[in-house]
Amino acid sequence: MPHLFYGTPRNGEIVFDEREAHHMRVVRLKEGETVETTDGEGFSYTCVLTRLKKSEAVAKILKIEKKEEEPSEKLKVVVPIGRWERTRLLIEKCVELGADEILLYRFERSQHSVSLEKSLLVVREAAKQCRRYLFPKVKMVENLDFDEKAITLDPDGSVNLLEMDVSGSITIVVGPEGGFSEREKELLKQRTILVNLGRKILRFETAAILTVGYIALRKQKI
Amino acid sequence: MPHLFYGTPRNGEIVFDEREAHHMRVVRLKEGETVETTDGEGFSYTCVLTRLKKSEAVAKILKIEKKEEEPSEKLKVVVPIGRWERTRLLIEKCVELGADEILLYRFERSQHSVSLEKSLLVVREAAKQCRRYLFPKVKMVENLDFDEKAITLDPDGSVNLLEMDVSGSITIVVGPEGGFSEREKELLKQRTILVNLGRKILRFETAAILTVGYIALRKQKI
Missing domain, CATH: 3.40.1280.10 (SPOUT methyltransferase, trefoil knot domain)
Incomplete structure (x- = not known):
């Protein structure tokens, strides 16, 4: 099963912090590869990695999908x-x-x-x-x-x-x-x-x- | 809740190994005190500690009680x-x-x-x-x-x-x-x-x- 990353959507892109960029390098991801990301708010973003640096990474969003809704019973x-x-x-x-x-x-x-x-x-x-x-x-x-x-x-x-x-x-x-x-x-x-x-x-x-x-x-x- | 110890019954006494003797010293038990022991076979022995050394301990059995039976469904x-x-x-x-x-x-x-x-x-x-x-x-x-x-x-x-x-x-x-x-x-x-x-x-x-x-x-x- 492919990895799931966490990032913040901004103007059609996903911005990843240093921690996520580190995780990407650990699993040997390269710029140009497709990654699945979540915003932690219920959405899945399929995106392509455009920039992978030590302290951050950026990916271009290809597809957005709502995966989970806030439950009524908590x-x-x-x-x-x-x-x-x-x-x-x-x-x-x-x-x-x-x-x-x-x-x-x-x-x-x-x-x-x-x-x-x-x-x-x-x-x-x-x-x-x-x-x-x-x-x-x-x-x-x-x-x-x-x-x-x-x-x-x-x-x-x-x-x-x-x-x-x-x-x-x-x-x-x-x-x-x-x-x-x-x-x-x-x-x-x-x-x-x-x-x-x-x-x-x-x-x-x-x-x-x-x-x-x-x-x-x-x-x-x- | 008092501690439960493990020992082997022998001629009206319980014999404890080095490990149990260590446990007894850790919880500051003294000779003359009452301890509850199990043989791991379902029995509880109420006994009085007669000897507490570094490598072993011995207690005199006062009461034996069957606490657990081998279950039919395992x-x-x-x-x-x-x-x-x-x-x-x-x-x-x-x-x-x-x-x-x-x-x-x-x-x-x-x-x-x-x-x-x-x-x-x-x-x-x-x-x-x-x-x-x-x-x-x-x-x-x-x-x-x-x-x-x-x-x-x-x-x-x-x-x-x-x-x-x-x-x-x-x-x-x-x-x-x-x-x-x-x-x-x-x-x-x-x-x-x-x-x-x-x-x-x-x-x-x-x-x-x-x-x-x-x-x-x-x-x-x-």
Whole structure:
């Protein structure tokens, strides 16, 4: 399968940044070759590479095609801001598993911070890899407020994942490495549905992958 | 939740190896304290630590309890022998997600090898972590022969994971990093059910976690 690149359309051309130009050189693309590009907004551009330099590249657009529409029912995931490697992995898996929005939240027990810019680059790389034309939105959020249905994974939750009603937009809250604080637990109990994944203890990333993937499958997002 | 240790019962005592003795020292256990131990065969032993040395430990058994029975319907996973980090991760996730047997297989495109002993230690650590009293069996297998229902993850598979019949024992074939060879593909097409996980491209470990976890949930193994 040919590579998918990310670029910005401008006057009949696509402009690629240094990172994409680097990716092109790694896969040994040459000027004059045809490349497929997305703008991350749902469009695919078939274009011919006219200029490939170290810090940028440009291609002429031959064909534009709408590949993905903004979904009416959204799958959002609250990803904890924790150690970067862990946060990075979760962002990557959310992209791969069809999440529409990634909400970065700093739980009370987390001493870490995260760069929005770095997170956006992870989304870009993961989306290119699994050919998502409409990139998930990434936001920092300050509160655990939810407009629609939200669930929290909890071994004591009364609803089993398999029996969960997946209609409408859903937000999945993934807990931080050190667990929720008492205050957060209370708040999530009031504002979200506590969902269990059986009786065994799963590591958080395993539980998160299973839940996001299962709901995405049910909602036909993957 | 208190720690679970692994040891071998012998004449009313439990004998622990160097690895377990090390784990005990790490969590600052002292002689005279009560510890919970499993033999990996489904039993829990409540015992009191009588001797904690660098290379071994011994505890006196106070109570024995059968915690897990050999299941009649088994969940088996063919894990590819590949780069150790990747194979290790898959073994760990299979334990966590309730697999009953882990079948290590070297696919044609793999140049790697694996130590059965190292694999058994990964199973032990993962099982202790998620409190499995009946450890999954680990075997090296030489052929892709299956007595019961077997599935292979394939984007072109005609059955969607959610619609799959999960009754009876099931073997899940997880592909190697470099993909199946043509011969293996043909063989798996004949001998297994090709199952898809939607239309998007998932990384192999993501697909494997989602599939093992989903079937384990449906079969109430987790």
